[in-house]
Amino acid sequence: MLGLGKKDTTLLIVVAVLTLCAPFILNPFPAGSAMAQFNAGYPDLMQRFVIFGIFAVGFNILFGLTGYLSFGHAAFLGVGSYSAVWIFKLFTYNVLPAIALSVVVAGLFSLLIGFVSLRRSGIYFSILTLAFAQMSFALAYSVLSNPKFNLTNGETGLQVYTDDPQWFHSDRLPDLPHLFGLSMRATHTMHMGDWSFSFNTGYYLCAVVMLLVFYLAIRIFRSPFGMMLRAVKSNQQRMNYTGLNTRPYTLAAFVISGMYAGLAGGLMAAMDPLAGAERMQWTASGEVVLMTILGGTGTLIGPVLGAGFIKYFENIFSKINDTVLHGWFGFLPDGLEDVMVFIVHPFIGKGWHLTLGLLFMLVVIFLPGGLVEGGQRLARWIRGRRAEDSRRKTEPAE
C-alpha cells in the first residue's frame, strides 16, 4: 500500500493508530486517582511528543543513515521557530505559511552550514556543527537583538505584540495561531465515567504532519537514495571508487534533516507563538542525539520512541515531589518512610536527569540497538516460548 512493502505498511498503520488514539492511550488512569499524575494525555505534552518525534526522525535521516553525527541540529529548530513567529508578527496567525516558511528557511540555513561542515567527517564534523549552532545561539541571544536591528528579541524571546502589523489578520479570526480560523488551542474534553480525554486541534495538526513526514522518511529509507546513504556510512572509500560522489549525498541528507528540524520548530511556534534562543542551545542539540540513540539509531520508529520516552520523563518525573513520595510510602512505618523518601528523592523532581542518565546508560550497555532492539528481543523471546509451547503440545506423552 502507498508504495510501501508489507512490513512498512503495517508499521505506518500502527504508528497512525497510536498517534490518532494518543489522547486515550496516554490517559489510562482516572482523572481523580493517585495515578493520574502519570497521565500524559494533556495537549501540551502530546504536542511535544509528536514535535520532538518529527525532530528525531529527521535527525535519524542524517545520523542513522549516513553516520554523520551533527551536534548542532537545534539551530535549525530554532531558526524554524523564529521564521514562524515572524510570519505571525508580520502577516497572519494562520499556521500554514508559518510552517512552510520555517521549513524553507531551515533548509537554506542547513544548506549553508552543511556545505561547510561536510568538508570534514567524524568528530571534526560534529565539532563544526556544534560551533555553528553555538554561534547561531549567540547571534540569536544577543547580536541580532540590538535596537537598530531586532530580529530575535534576545533574552525575552520573539513574540507577537498588539502593535505588530499582522497585515492579513482580521478581527473575525482568533487572536492565536489558527488553521483557517480553527484555533490551535481549541480543546474538546470528553468525559467517560471518571476518565477524561482531551482532543486538541494543535495536537492533531502535529500528529497529521508527523504521519506525513514519517511516511516520507520510510520512503527515503527504502529508496536508492537511502541505500546510498547507508553505503556512505558503511564505506566511503568504496563509494568513491564506485563512481559516486559522496558529498552531494551527505549534503542532501543534511538538508533534509535540517528541514525536518525546521518543521519541528515551526510547529512548536504554531502551538505557542514565541521563540527563544534557548531552543538553539547545545543541550537541545544533545537531546535529539539522546532521543535517537535511546530509541534506536538507523531504525524507523526508534527516534519517535526515544523522543516520547525522554519527553515523558522530562514532564512526568520532574513533577513528582517529596509530598507525592510521602503519599506513596505512607504505608511504611515513620522512620522507614523517611528513609525511602530520602533514597528516591535524588531521582525525581529536578533530579529526573539522573534517572534518565541511568536509563540511558542501561540502554546503551545492554541494548545497543536502543528501545527498538529491546522490543525485538522481547518479541523473539515471546515467539520462542510460543514455539516451545506448541512443540510441547504436539509431542505426545511417551
Added chain:
Amino acid sequence: MGILEVKNVSKNFGGLKALNNVTLDVRENTVHAIIGPNGAGKSTLLNCLVGKLIPDTGSVMFDGQSVLGRKPFEINQMGISRVFQTPEIFGDLTVMENMLIPIFARRDGAFRMHAIESVAHESAVLEQAEKMLIDMKMIDKRHMHAASMSRGDKRRLEIGMCLSQEPRLLLLDEPTAGMARADTNNTIDLLKQIKAERDITIAIIEHDMHVVFSLADRITVLAQGTPLVEDEPQNIRGNPKVREAYLGETA
C-alpha cells in the same frame, strides 16, 4: 597504442623517490602485471592511476584522456574500476545491496536524488544485480551481511561489483594477498574466466609469482621506483636483471 599510457611519472614523498620516471603502456584486452619487490612503488603507481595521488611530473592517459587532477569517482566514471588489497565492500549492507550500488552508479552517474521510489521497484537494476551474483556464484548469499562472509567471498563480491559497472580497465591490487592456496587458485580461475568472457583490460599488481605467471600477457618489473623491464612472461623468467633485483632477492 595502449588503453592506459603512463609517461615519465615521478612522485616524491619528502626526500624519498617513490616513482622515478615511470613509463608504462597497458595494451587493450591484455592482462598486464606489475611486479616488484617491496617498496618498488607499485602501490604508489596504482594510486596515481585512480586519482588518490597526483604525480609530481608526467602524464597518465586513459583512452586518450588525462586522468590527472580528476577525483576517484570521476576516474571510475571514465571506466576504471579498482579492486583493493583488502576487500573494500559495504560491510553493513547485504550482498544484494552491495551489488545494486555500483549498478545504480553506472546508470545514474555520480549523484542522483531519487529518494521516493523504492529500490524494490527498480526491476531492471535488480535483475542485473541478480545476474551478476549468479555469475559470481553467490546468489544464495544475497541476503547475508557482506561483512559476515569469508575473505574469498568478499573478494569475489568486490570483483563482481567492479565488473557490474562494465569497466574497460580493471585494476587489481594484490588480489590474492593473505589467501590460502585453494582460494588463490579460485581467484585465478575467476580472473581467467572474466578475461575470456569480456572485453576487458586487466592491470594487476601482485607478489605471488604463481598468480602472475598464470595470468599475465605482459609483465612490467618495477624496482626502486623505476621500470626495469617490460616484456612477455617467458622472457621475464630468464632475465638476469630481474633475477638480481627481484627473484634473487626474495629467494
